[in-house]
Amino acid sequence: MKKLLNQVERVELEMLQGIAKAHPQYLKKLPDYNVLVRAQPKTDKVALVSGGGSGHEPAHGGFVGTGMLDAAVAGAVFTSPTPDQVEAAIREVATPAGVLLVVKNYTGDIMNFEMAAEMAEMDGIKCMTVVTNDDVAVQDSLYTTGRRGVAGTIFVHKIAGAKAEQGASLEEVQAVAQKVVDNVRTMGAALSPCTVPAAGKPGFEIGEDEMEVGIGIHGEPGTHKEKIMSANDITDHLLGKILADIDYTGHEVAVLVNGAGATPLMELYIINNRVADVLAEKGIKVYKTLVGNYMTSLEMAGFSISLLRLDDELRALLDAPADTPAYKA
Incomplete structure (x- = not known):
């Protein structure tokens, strides 16, 4: 195996630091979490939070910016991000309009994003979720019950992000995200x-x-x-x-x-x-x-x-x- 890295345990951290240093006009890394957020947050719209395991780059941090995501959470390679990481992302970008979580259909992702949303909602942050499941290959896999969420998720980021940027309500943003999932x-x-x-x-x-x-x-x-x-x-x-x-x-x-x-x-x-x-x-x-x-x-x-x-x-x-x-x- 040949890979360009330093220490295995620092792969995700150094990658996120590198992304933030390459694109400071778009995003920044939260100091204590593997989370990328918009460098210039917009506080008068629904915030979009997505993420998953690292190793899918440019997903998900590459889609943080105007008209798409407000925050991306990075787990270890091919591993769901932990609830505290997701919660930190939600709290960082939450607005009075609420937060939409875009979650791919993997058991760990769903569980951890749900836990994070529940913790945020206890403090009055309104959250809704859409689960992507676009893969027609298999009904169940090693990681899922039901179809996997895969590359079609990018369309959800783009279209729901555009709806949020236009000032739509959380319910309206969730509805159009679900329409993408359905189609x-x-x-x-x-x-x-x-x-x-x-x-x-x-x-x-x-x-x-x-x-x-x-x-x-x-x-x-x-x-x-x-x-x-x-x-x-x-x-x-x-x-x-x-x-x-x-x-x-x-x-x-x-x-x-x-x-x-x-x-x-x-x-x-x-x-x-x-x-x-x-x-x-x-x-x-x-x-x-x-x-x-x-x-x-x-x-x-x-x-x-x-x-x-x-x-x-x-x-x-x-x-x-x-x-x-x-x-x-």
Whole structure:
């Protein structure tokens, strides 16, 4: 294993310090917590707090800024942040309008964010939650009961963040976040595993001529292993599962082709070329496309495809201004 780090136990801390030093105009790190918050807080709107395990960069700290998140909480690599970290984030950014927690559907994340919200509410901070569960690959996994929350969460950050920035109520921001959850689906595949620094060895084994279909963002198993396919064939397989889950016919969609960390942009654009062609053949109009690393899995080679079914409200919020280190509109 080769990794550029100092001490394993300081990986998350030094990463967050590095992000804050790289983007001081956007965010700052709380002194005693692994939490990034907006450098210039806005106190007249609903605050958005999200987070999860480290190792998914630029998620989640890269999306702190105007029009998206007000705070991002970073747990240890692939590990849920603790309730005290989440509570610190809530208290730091809470406004009279309330706080929306965007939580991916992993058992530890849900439990710890709920505990933090309960502690904050005891002091009069109004909190609501939305849980993302966009992965169509598996119904249950090592980390979840029900579908996993994966890269489609980025659309929730963007659209709910835009709604909050416009001055909507907490109930309205929660409602539009839930609308995104109801209309976004994702599936991914991996060509290689990743290595958690503290473990020192790959999280799973895969043959040189194999791929894992339906992989999760923590390297947890998908639906099956099989021989590596062409880019078009694996794209067709993933899209087929997504399109079978929601009827996108006659709708405009937003597309996210998300890299898992070690996949070249060249390959992601080859994937997107096929995605666009398949959707066009099916009469599904692509309104906006995002290609790149948005929610990664350390150095895993692989990708996921997310489709968001749009209506007039979601389209306008997707286009609304955003200015963060990792996302600008």
